[in-house]
Amino acid sequence: xxKSKRLLALMMTVNRKRKFTVKELAQxxxxxxxxxxxxxxxxxxxxxxxxxxxxxxxxxxxxNERILPPIAFTEEEAIAxxxxxxxxxxxxxLPFKTEASSALSKFYNYMSxxxxxxxxxxxxxxxxxxxxxxxxSPHLSILLDGAIDxxxxxxxxxxxxxxxxxxIQPIGIYASNGLWYCPAYCFLRGDIRVFRCDRMHSAVxxxxxxxxxxxxxxxxxxxxxxxxxxxxxxxxxxxxxxKEGVQKCEAELWAGSKLHxxxxxxxxxxxxxxxxxxxxxxxxxxxxxxxxxxxxxxQLVDAMKEMMAKIMAKYNFE
Numbered sequence: 440x441x442k443s444k445r446l447l448a449l450m451m452t453v454n455r456k457r458k459f460t461v462k463e464l465a466q467x468x469x470x471x472x473x474x475x476x477x478x479x480x481x482x483x484x485x486x487x488x489x490x491x492x493x494x495x496x497x498x499x500x501x502x503n504e505r506i507l508p509p510i511a512f513t514e515e516e517a518i519a520x521x522x523x524x525x526x527x528x529x530x531x532x533l534p535f536k537t538e539a540s541s542a543l544s545k546f547y548n549y550m551s552x553x554x555x556x557x558x559x560x561x562x563x564x565x566x567x568x569x570x571x572x573x574x575x576s577p578h579l580s581i582l583l584d585g586a587i588d589x590x591x592x593x594x595x596x597x598x599x600x601x602x603x604x605x606x607i608q609p610i611g612i613y614a615s616n617g618l619w620y621c622p623a624y625c626f627l628r629g630d631i632r633v634f635r636c637d638r639m640h641s642a643v644x645x646x647x648x649x650x651x652x653x654x655x656x657x658x659x660x661x662x663x664x665x666x667x668x669x670x671x672x673x674x675x676x677x678x679x680x681x682k683e684g685v686q687k688c689e690a691e692l693w694a695g696s697k698l699h700x701x702x703x704x705x706x707x708x709x710x711x712x713x714x715x716x717x718x719x720x721x722x723x724x725x726x727x728x729x730x731x732x733x734x735x736x737x738q739l740v741d742a743m744k745e746m747m748a749k750i751m752a753k754y755n756f757e
Contacts, residue, residue: 440468442478449478450487453501460498514554521546521558526567530614532636534579570617574637581642582621585609589652591626593645597638605634606650611660612636615692622660626650631658674736676720678708684730691723717742 440448445468452467453459461479465472479499483489491499512520524543527533547555578594585592586609596605607623610631614620619636676697680688682704688694697710712720721742724731733740 445470446478446481449475450482453479453482453487453489453499456501458498458500463498517546517550517554518558518561522561522565525562529567529569529571530617531572532576532579532619534583534612569614572617572637574618576619576636576639578639578642579612579619579636581644582609582612582623582636585644586611589655591645591648591650591652592623592642593648594634594642595640596634597640602640606645606648607632607634608652608655610655610658613660613692616690624653624655673711673713674717674738676708676710676712676736676739677734678724679732679734680706680708680727681730684727687727687730714738721746 449464449468452464461472461475464475464479468475479489488501489499490501521543524539524546527536527539530536533539547558550558581592584590585607589608591606591608594605594607595602606626607621608626609621609623612619612621621634621636621639622631623634624630625632685698685700685704685706688698688706688708694708697708698706699709700706717736717738720739724733724739725743725746733743
């Protein structure tokens with residue numbers, strides 16, 4: 440086997456084994472132990488994080504950071520991946536910000552000069568605008584880990600009532616209009632709630648909690664409403680929308696399953712909503728102004744009237 444192919448195969452083998460001895464690799468590749476030692480030295484110089492242990496039970500092991508084998512990208516594929524990472528720069532907080540920045544640098548620095556020139560020209564021609572936010576969400580990584588590993592997270596959360604401790608089991612995290620959100624099972628409320636990540640003052644693994652993790656492996660960002668309590672009282676939402684109203688609703692992540700379209704570009708919002716969500720929808724529909732007309736539920740109309748009355752009183756309108 441040519442040396443270049445052997446090094447590539449060796450890189451994939453050590454990533455798979457994680458822990459191994461020189462003798463094991465020598466037998467597998469049918470070369471001498473001295474050859475394997477030289478190959479491991481070259482892999483180490485290429486950046487494969489190898490660690491050696493001496494003694495009768497020693498050997499080599501790969502540290503936590505796995506190194507992927509070389510992947511052949513076309514020029515267009517490399518540019519697409521570059522701009523996928525580049526688009527995230529508007530977010531002040533990311534669950535993998537350091538890694539994304541490192542990957543971006545590697546893609547850029549290892550490209551040929553003409554490809555880098557093309558990227559430099561495209562930077563000012565294409566962008567993915569996200570509203571700038573001053574609030575930070577420093578706990579994204581632990582929330583994402585909690586969702587993946589099915590762990591209970593203890594958070595200090597700021598709401599209208601003040602700051603209080605909550606035990607949650609995250610389902611995932613998502614970004615919308617520059618803000619991060621975490622749908623999670625709330626052990627206090629007994630159902631799924633959506634938490635603003637920038638309102639979390641702290642987040643730690645609740646290792647000594649009396650709340651045991653529940654099996655949420657079947658619940659994800661696309662079907663999280665499935666776990667809501669069936670006994671929660673619901674109402675039927677129906678809101679007629681103008682063309683502009685439809686366009687504004689298209690920018691809302693939650694509206695995807697409730698938004699319907701007419702041939703002329705107008706549309707409507709329709710679907711079941713929890714009674715506890717009526718204040719949210721009242722505030723949203725008021726923001727649409729004359730571009731929306733509520734048909735049901737009547738509780739939503741009442742909530743909007745109450746909000747408008749408070750606004751009128753604030754400015755001394757009768």
